[in-house]
Amino acid sequence: MNAGWLWWVGGALLLGIAEMISLDLIFLMLAGGAIAGAVANALGASVPVQIVVAAGTAVVLLFALRPWLLRHLRARTTLVETNAAALVGRTAVVVTPTTEAGGRVKLAGEVWSARAGQEGAVFPAGAEVRVSRIEGATAVVVAQQDAPHG
Template identity: 85%
Template sequence: MNGGWLWWVGGGLLLGIAEMISLDLIFLMLAGGAIAGAVANALGASIPVQIIVAAGVAVVLLFALRPWLLRHLRTRTTLVETNAAALVGRTAVVLAPTTDAGGRVKLAGEVWSARADRAGAVFRPGDEVLVSRIDGATAVVIAEQDAPRM
């Protein structure tokens, strides 16, 4: 018995490690093809047959199993906003007069530079405003009554 199947398994393991880095399920499907090549080798198939089996199984996994897995993962995993995206829609308290040119607000326990969403809007210290978006390191704010109703 030759050790050719070990090369296939080794390749499959390397592809599995690459999958852990990329997390897009492509390398995992290729690793499945490599394991199929190892099985073909263990059954005594010639090298061209092993390559055809590995490529065929990888293609079937890529086009049949991967889309189903991605769809399944996306429906089961809820999206949790993090970092700046998690601050959109939150209430902030104005610390310094805030206009469309600039100002300061306290948002999520931190002091942020801020600006009003529209020209002519002026928010005074103590006013409560809503964050409509984050633009770089600046919170763009609107009056609570101007917030769109859900």
Template identity: 45%
Template sequence: MNDIDAWVWWLVGAAALGIGLVVTAMPELGMLAAAGVAAAVAAALGGDIVVQVLVFVAVSAALVAVVRPIAARHRSQRPQLASGVEALKGRQAVVLERVDASGGRIKLAGEVWSARALDTGHTYEVGQEVDVVDIEGATAIVM
């Protein structure tokens, strides 16, 4: 054990954390692996064990403090490119057949859709523009 330099042990530890990252998909393990590589560099440059541990702790803390909030912010954002029915919500359509609470037809994104009014007391006449607020199955809910 004394035959192997400290920097090799740090790299072995970093590799083990990297494997843990791949197996568990926990990004924190990747940050700890990067800190292990930084500690290996400190060991290769001749730093004693105290310096190596301080480098490991400082880099770990910095990465966790900086990267985690950024990752959490990106994770909570809605996708920028909506597709499918999500892309149709909020678009405008033209009434082809009178639309009321019981039904009707609209032209939405170049296609004819069945539709019904969101407000049960409201009616939309042919040629009128409406806004799509939701899609339920194959029926557009408009207002």
């Protein structure tokens, strides 16, 4: 009895585990292709046909099903910003005077390089500012009243 389908199912399981780590639905689509390869093997197809069926199914799933799934998943789940993106809009305290040329602010318990996001702005030590964006490892800050809230 041909047990080649077990290799395809094993590959699908490994891809499923990789999907649990990545959560981007790419490995899930590849796992779907591996399952199609297992079905082709179980139906008695040759190895080249199994590979074509697996690859073709994975491509169709990647370009047809994945965008639809992502669209519906994002519509149902709120996006939680992480890392530097989560710092935009937060209040920071100026540690050293901050101008367009540079300075330092205390943001989320850490001291960051900073620069003023407005021409001619000077923020003295102790002033509260709002982070308008993060550029590399530098927080671009604006006056509290000038920052959009949200």
